[in-house]
Amino acid sequence: MADLTGGHLVARTLKQAGVGHIFTLCGGHILPIYDGCVTEGIRVVDMRHEQACAHAADAYARLTRNIAVAVVTAGPGVTDAVTGVANAYSARSPLLLIGGAAPLGLRGLGALQETEQVALLRPITKGSWTVPETRQIPEVLTTAIRTALTGRPGPVFVEIPVDLLMTMIEDRLAPIPMGYVHRERQAADPDSIQGLADLLARAERPVVVAGSGVYWDEAAKDLAGFAERAGVPVFMNGAGRGCLPAEHPQAFSQSRGFALGQADLVLVLGTPLDFRLGYGRPPSFAEDATVAMVDSDPVELGRNRPLALGLCAHIGLVLRQLTDALPAGLPSRVEPWCSAVRQRETDSQQRLMAERRSDGVPISHYRMAHEIAAVVDAGTTVVGDGGDVVGCASKVVALQRPGQWLDPGPFGCLGVGPSFAIAAKLLHPEQRVLLIAGDGAFGLNGMELETAVRFRLPMTVIVGNDGGWGQIRNPQLSFFGEDRAVGTSLPFTRYDLMVEAFGGRGAHITDPKELRPALERALASDEVWCLNVVLDPGAYRRTGQVSMAI
Numbered sequence: 001m002a003d004l005t006g007g008h009l010v011a012r013t014l015k016q017a018g019v020g021h022i023f024t025l026c027g028g029h030i031l032p033i034y035d036g037c038v039t040e041g042i043r044v045v046d047m048r049h050e051q052a053c054a055h056a057a058d059a060y061a062r063l064t065r066n067i068a069v070a071v072v073t074a075g076p077g078v079t080d081a082v083t084g085v086a087n088a089y090s091a092r093s094p095l096l097l098i099g100g101a102a103p104l105g106l107r108g109l110g111a112l113q114e115t116e117q118v119a120l121l122r123p124i125t126k127g128s129w130t131v132p133e134t135r136q137i138p139e140v141l142t143t144a145i146r147t148a149l150t151g152r153p154g155p156v157f158v159e160i161p162v163d164l165l166m167t168m169i170e171d172r173l174a175p176i177p178m179g180y181v182h183r184e185r186q187a188a189d190p191d192s193i194q195g196l197a198d199l200l201a202r203a204e205r206p207v208v209v210a211g212s213g214v215y216w217d218e219a220a221k222d223l224a225g226f227a228e229r230a231g232v233p234v235f236m237n238g239a240g241r242g243c244l245p246a247e248h249p250q251a252f253s254q255s256r257g258f259a260l261g262q263a264d265l266v267l268v269l270g271t272p273l274d275f276r277l278g279y280g281r282p283p284s285f286a287e288d289a290t291v292a293m294v295d296s297d298p299v300e301l302g303r304n305r306p307l308a309l310g311l312c313a314h315i316g317l318v319l320r321q322l323t324d325a326l327p328a329g330l331p332s333r334v335e336p337w338c339s340a341v342r343q344r345e346t347d348s349q350q351r352l353m354a355e356r357r358s359d360g361v362p363i364s365h366y367r368m369a370h371e372i373a374a375v376v377d378a379g380t381t382v383v384g385d386g387g388d389v390v391g392c393a394s395k396v397v398a399l400q401r402p403g404q405w406l407d408p409g410p411f412g413c414l415g416v417g418p419s420f421a422i423a424a425k426l427l428h429p430e431q432r433v434l435l436i437a438g439d440g441a442f443g444l445n446g447m448e449l450e451t452a453v454r455f456r457l458p459m460t461v462i463v464g465n466d467g468g469w470g471q472i473r474n475p476q477l478s479f480f481g482e483d484r485a486v487g488t489s490l491p492f493t494r495y496d497l498m499v500e501a502f503g504g505r506g507a508h509i510t511d512p513k514e515l516r517p518a519l520e521r522a523l524a525s526d527e528v529w530c531l532n533v534v535l536d537p538g539a540y541r542r543t544g545q546v547s548m549a550i
Contacts, residue, residue, distance in 0.1 A: 008032070013138045053419075058088040063423065067149060096157075102162070134167040205334075209235050223243055232267075235252055259344075260277070260284055358539075368515060385437045387469070414440065418442075439468075450502040452504070494532060505525065515533065
């Protein structure tokens with residue numbers, strides 16, 4: 001028997017759950033948790049803003065496919081983390097946010113940083129709890145972890161009053177539950193599999209959209225086996241990017257609009273029919289297309305568009321079952337369709353080639369993306385944090401493996417980049433980490449480059465600096481004109497000098513010929529680098545690809 005503080009109970013429970021790091025910003029309400037982490041060998045990664053803590057835990061959860069933890073102080077600590085939790089909720093990341101709270105005996109008296117936190121977090125989590133007494137800390141935390149990991153993954157919140165964290169208790173009075181998470185893989189029934197196989201056997205223009213669910217279910221190999229057996233074009237979005245390597249003959253990226261608009265069958269794997277897919281409706285999808293879906297969340301099945309078949313099951317198991325059920329000869333039958341899609345793919349890439357190779361000054365967005373693509377290999381984790389800058393890169397950078405590309409996800413939350421890069425480097429120090437950021441996005445959490453320097457986490461940040469919030473400014477210019485464009489411009493700030501002030505390295509790049517040597521030098525370094533690349537604000541508009549973030 002031993003006496004433990006509530007803070008030590010928290011750390012011991014997290015340690016048993018496999019947690020190796022917590023992301024945090026200090027506050028008096030949570031100091032006992034730090035003390036417990038020191039004893040239990042959990043690394044405390046202290047950051048510069050609570051939003052960044054939540055973002056880092058989000059990325060950590062995505063990369064481990066397991067629970068990740070942010071610990072923040074009461075009141076403003078919790079409210080600062082709300083945006084990161086909301087982003088994790090949209091991205092289906094199993095993030096545990098632990099928030100400090102005022103002492104139980106002072107509730108309602110106006111204690112420091114007291115506010116209603118449990119109700120605040122409830123709409124953007126799978127569950128939100130407060131711990132009523134010290135001995136229940138392990139029970140509440142493990143309930144939260146189980147909730148986050150089972151079914152459709154997602155974030156959870158646990159509030160722990162500071163007096164409970166400071167209370168001493170015998171460990172025998174607060175046992176930590178064991179074997180409390182069970183994630184059984186659910187296969188589909190044989191009739192449904194046969195029905196899906198029949199749909200594919202009849203289709204003349206089939207398309208597969210592979211989303212984040214393919215990544216979460218670790219179904220990349222199953223996707224490849226199915227795609228080869230069926231001969232279908234596969235488009236990937238979200239965390240599904242990289243689940244087929246770019247050179248795979250069934251992997252496509254630049255002809256999705258054409259393919260979905262012409263398809264007679266669309267099989268959607270692990271991604272909602274949201275704005276990214278035009279809600280599954282015309283003109284994004286062909287009006288008479290048959291649509292089938294496989295997802296871990298039954299709520300998504302049939303949302304926004306009627307389905308011929310909807311399966312709530314493990315995507316990898318379904319793909320294995322489906323591969324076995326498919327008749328022979330499908331690839332040769334749909335090859336004319338694949339050839340048409342492939343031609344559109346080639347045409348799309350060729351249209352961008354002039355911008356990709358442009359020596360113009362200021363530098364084109366696509367020239368920057370072109371040089372990035374030349375240095376990214378399978379050992380490079382790429383983080384995208386921005387609007388048009390990242391949009392260009394996503395069209396050009398070839399991915400080789402699942403988990404190689406991290407971006408905010410469907411919530412569209414800018415500012416995640418530095419935190420995501422920190423989490424990636426902590427988990428995989430042997431890999432190179434490249435953060436592609438817009439100048440607007442970088443400004444939101446750019447202070448976290450100091451965190452990267454302090455924790456000696458080498459990474460390269462390339463800031464595409466076009467002097468504004470380009471994804472918003474370009475449509476504003478088109479709709480309202482130059483004389484009415486307000487609120488979307490930024491100065492061409494020397495972010496490289498900012499990172500140098502933190503103890504990192506920087507380079508200010510205005511000549512496109514300097515890009516690749518600078519990237520190679522930075523990526524080979526054991527330091528934190530910021531490449532501040534001055535871009536042409538009008539270059540993206542020249543390609544006729546003005547995007548609107550709505």
